[in-house]
Amino acid sequence: MPNGMPMAWMASDYDQPVYIDYGQGPGFTDVDGFSYADFNASDMAMFCGHAHPAIVAAVQAQVARSTQFLLPTQASVEVAEELARRYRVPQWQFTLSATQANTEAIRLARAVTGREVIVLFQGHYHGHFEEGLVDLADSRAVPVQRGLSKGVTGRVRIAQFNDTAMLRAALEPGDVALVLTEPAMTNNLHLLLPEPGWHQALRDLTRQHGTLLGIDETHTHVVGPGGATGLWQLEPDIVTIGKAVAGGLPMGAYGVTAGLGEQLDAARNVATGGTLFGNPLSAAAAKTALTEVLVPDAYAHTSALGSQLADGIEQAISSTGLPWTVIRLGPRTGQWYGPMPRTGAQAHALTDNELTRLIRAWLANRGIWEALPGAGPTTPVPATSTDVARYINAYGELLAQLR
Numbered sequence: 175m176p177n178g179m180p181m182a183w184m185a186s187d188y189d190q191p192v193y194i195d196y197g198q199g200p201g202f203t204d205v206d207g208f209s210y211a212d213f214n215a216s217d218m219a220m221f222c223g224h225a226h227p228a229i230v231a232a233v234q235a236q237v238a239r240s241t242q243f244l245l246p247t248q249a250s251v252e253v254a255e256e257l258a259r260r261y262r263v264p265q266w267q268f269t270l271s272a273t274q275a276n277t278e279a280i281r282l283a284r285a286v287t288g289r290e291v292i293v294l295f296q297g298h299y300h301g302h303f304e305e306g307l308v309d310l311a312d313s314r315a316v317p318v319q320r321g322l323s324k325g326v327t328g329r330v331r332i333a334q335f336n337d338t339a340m341l342r343a344a345l346e347p348g349d350v351a352l353v354l355t356e357p358a359m360t361n362n363l364h365l366l367l368p369e370p371g372w373h374q375a376l377r378d379l380t381r382q383h384g385t386l387l388g389i390d391e392t393h394t395h396v397v398g399p400g401g402a403t404g405l406w407q408l409e410p411d412i413v414t415i416g417k418a419v420a421g422g423l424p425m426g427a428y429g430v431t432a433g434l435g436e437q438l439d440a441a442r443n444v445a446t447g448g449t450l451f452g453n454p455l456s457a458a459a460a461k462t463a464l465t466e467v468l469v470p471d472a473y474a475h476t477s478a479l480g481s482q483l484a485d486g487i488e489q490a491i492s493s494t495g496l497p498w499t500v501i502r503l504g505p506r507t508g509q510w511y512g513p514m515p516r517t518g519a520q521a522h523a524l525t526d527n528e529l530t531r532l533i534r535a536w537l538a539n540r541g542i543w544e545a546l547p548g549a550g551p552t553t554p555v556p557a558t559s560t561d562v563a564r565y566i567n568a569y570g571e572l573l574a575q576l577r
Contacts, residue, residue, distance in 0.1 A: 187546055189531050190538075197224025199556040201543070210543040211561045213551035221396050221418035221476075221505075222467045223556035229421040229462050236458035244449065249457035256464045257429055260400045261391075261413050265435030268427050268452040272392040272416025273301025275426035276354065278446045279412045280305060282430070283352035283386045285444045286437050293344050293353040293385075295335040296518030299362035299548075300354055300390050300414075305330050310519075334517040335359055335366055338375045345383040352386045352412075357402035360393040362548045363521040364508050365501040368406075377409055386434075388412040392426075395419070396552065397504035398473050421463035425456040472555045476505035479553035479562050483507050486566030493570070494577040501550055508550025533572060540568040 177185035184191050192204040202224055203209045215221050222229060236249075254266040269275045280292055280303075292305050300306045308330040309318050315327045333344040335355070344350065353376065359366035380387040389410040395401035396418065403413060411434060416426035430438070438444055484507040488500040491509060499510040511529065515521040527547065534544040542565050545551050553562060 189535060192538075199223050199225070200554055200558070200561055208541070210538065210541050211557070211564055212543045212554065213557075213561075213565060214543050214545045214549070215418075215552050215554045216422065217546055217549065218393055218396060218417040218552060220422045221552065221554050222421040222463050223554050224422075226421060226463075226467055226556070228466045229423075229459055232458045232462035233423070233455065236455050239454070241455040242450065242453050246452065247454045247457055249454060249461045250452055253427075253457050253460045253464065256461070257415075257419075257427060260464075261403055261429050262400070262407075262409060263411075263413050263429035263431055265432060265438070266427055266429045267438065267446065268425065268456070269416075269448065270424040270450055270456070271301065271426040272390065272414055273303055273306070273426070274448065274451070275414040275416060275428040276300045276306065276388070276390060277303045279354070279388050279414055279428050280352055281445045282412070282434060282437065283388070285442075286434065287351040287384065287386065289349050289351035289385075290329055291331055291347075291350045292329060293331045293333055293341070293350050295355055295359065296332050297335070297359055297363040297366070297521055298355070298518070300356075300392075308332070334519060336369045336372050336516045338372070338379070341376065342379055345379055345385055348383060350383065350385045352388050353380050354388040354390060356390050356392075357394050357406060357408060358503055359518065359521075360503070360506065360549065363518060364510060364548060364550050365503055365506060366515060366518065366521050367501075367503065369516060373406060373408055386411040388414060390414045392416045393549075394503075396473075396476065396506065398477075399468070399470060418468070419463065420456045420460035421467065423456050423459040424450075425460055427460075467555060473504070476553050476555055476557070479557055479559065480505035480507055482559060483551060483553060483562045483565060486562065487569060490566065490570040490573045494573045496573065496576070505553045506550055508545070533569075536572045537565070537568050540564075540571075542568050 176182040179185050195203050195205045201211045257266050258264045296310045304322050304326045307319050310332045315332050331344045334340045387410050391401040398405050413429040484500050484502045491498045499514045501508045510524050511526050512524045530547045537544045
């Protein structure tokens with residue numbers, strides 16, 4: 175394996191990767207016998223926890239009944255109904271990842287609008303598809319990794335989160351099929367919260383310019399049963415989701431308005447679908463995750479622990495006099511190395527890769543597996559106050575050394 179990893183990028187994002195033996199509840203143990211409280215939660219995919227008994231049982235039962243039919247099962251119907259109940263879009267389709275859900279959302283938007291351009295916000299990450307790997311550098315939209323098609327930058331326009339004037343300018347040419355955004359930018363920029371009025375302006379401007387609005391809940395659906403869409407009463411045309419929706423099994427999904435659902439009729443031939451999309455194993459896991467694990471009490475529990483963790487981080491920052499700012503969004507937290515930014519450009523200016531790597535290595539050596547760089551710690555469903563206290567103590571010790 176290149177870099178000794180099943181995905182080569184792990185060698186950089188994880189600094190010093192460990193090889194894992196097994197996971198249980200809020201943590202995992204590596205092949206050398208060291209155990210970690212998992213505040214990365216596999217980048218939110220394991221928000222339900224490792225080897226949750228209800229999900230394990232559901233998967234075992236479905237494996238015995240076969241893992242693929244290329245046809246619907248009862249569980250797929252029930253998962254679609256549950257997602258429609260939680261989110262403000264009524265019709266749902268399934269993929270194997272949020273990356274693929276976003277890819278299909280873009281194709282649908284282009285098919286419906288007849289337009290080509292996608293608007294994203296600086297600092298975004300929506301997956302490993304071509305348009306999603308374009309961002310700003312020196313005020314120009316450029317590929318952020320090698321291997322993309324030469325024309326991809328002509329299909330993407332980058333705006334600034336929380337900047338209404340820049341969004342309006344991006345939409346003005348009238349060629350934008352879809353604005354795709356996280357409700358709070360959380361995937362590649364720690365946690366950049368929307369300012370008051372931002373989402374209303376976003377919705378108003380997209381409607382005025384005949385552009386569809388997609389909300390990517392992959393990292394934010396952990397804040398409540400309807401994610402940030404429900405929490406903030408947003409009105410998207412498309413919602414995409416992945417990560418923990420099937421308890422860590424491969425699954426993504428996208429929901430659409432009734433009108434867009436009609437456009438997905440098979441006879442209309444929109445370029446969507448995959449052989450393993452909508453498979454019964456992922457559906458069985460998702461049904462259990464949504465109905466038995468990701469229930470209101472679980473969201474309340476994780477949000478309370480997230481608040482406890484944020485309080486501890488804030489206290490450690492205050493006691494050492496560092497000019498940092500704590501981040502809060504339900505079970506998610508962390509810190510900015512300075513005052514709270516309002517745009518992706520400001521957020522990038524506050525990044526410190528060496529310091530972030532130091533924090534992650536320090537915590538790992540004390541049994542805390544920290545989030546990926548650019549994210550922030552998340553308290554998973556099985557976590558306890560004891561786990562949070564371990565994080566706070568290790569974090570506070572580091573800041574005392576940095577003072």
